[in-house]
Amino acid sequence: MSVELLHYTRGKHVENIHRGDAVCVSSDGKILGSLGNAHLPMFWRSAAKPFQLLQFVKMGGVEKYNLTQAELAILASSHSGESIHVETVTSILHKLGLTPDILNCGAARPMSGKAFKELVRQNLKPSALHNPCSGKHSGIIALCQLLEIPIDYCEPHTCDFNHELGEQNSQRI
Template identity: 50%
Template structure:
């Protein structure tokens, strides 16, 4: 059962709490630490993206379409809809001989509030390229083109693209495919339901592929990891926790969010994967939870911890700027 991880205080009294489950696993599958129920099953949401792109990479998609590491990073992103992200969507689709009309993720408000405001001022509609999952969908379309299968229906579970990704996700998590249930993600494609322990194990294998028993896939997994670490701004966006964390740790910690506050981290030098799920799905809890967990496990230095707190303060202020409370971890 999940346990209380964060207290939000006001006037020295607890006003709100966030419960969580945490699994910490090494690349061999050893359980390092857990909080709450480390075996809890949950939808992996967008944190599964690094493994969904694996079929395209291992089949030679980089070479066939001339994809850059930046474009690979975009395919695993949950991006903010900034100009760089929009340009990458157009660039990838151009390389696979498609246009944004092929994207079936749906138009969405950009996660970057400044971009959303600018579009409103200019009376421009939100587009599919602003959708945080347009990178993943671009990769799916690239795979469909590579396989020479119809792009129509590429979001359906029965489509060859989704079946290959389903199997890759299962392989990455060291689970039989039939043991992973599916639902529908916010962008219309299958989403995977599995224990957070296996998610953490997959991230440990991702950040240290030489210890992850990937076999022939090892170098392809390394490409995905290195692309994410080289382009943290692409993976998320300006002032986002994923991006800031990877920048502050200079690529030592890999990070990827999923909707409903499922979150995955990996320590590259240690080969440790971390998955936590905030029980109520609150996005506000993600950064303080991630920082607290990394501090607890001694995976960030004192200076890195301070730098993160400067960007994601644990002090709560009101609209006048008065300090009125704190965010406190129980670990």
């Protein structure tokens, strides 16, 4: 069973209690310590992004494409679709000599409510640049270019953020 890991307070009052499970293992897989259920199945999902980027970094991709720390950070993380995130992913693609059309992650409503309201105010639709995974997808494309292999990194139906969320959520876009 998950254990209490953090009490988030506001003043003297506990506002949120965060629960979780954690395990520390040796390189041979032996459990060294744990909190909660050390054998609970888990899915990497976005936690894998820094590891997916590792080979690109080790092969000199950051230097080859002259990426900034902010650009490297967005390749290794999810984002909320704010203008700074969209601009950062656009900058990466520009350095690769590409346009946002290359992104095969699907359009997604920004996770930031403020960013979504700004799109609505400007009568604009969300794009793949607003997808929280557009940085990771840009990193996959960058690695493909670095390795000089085709950029056909996934089929739209297998990596579309809205597909993962289900049809009811994609209707909100």
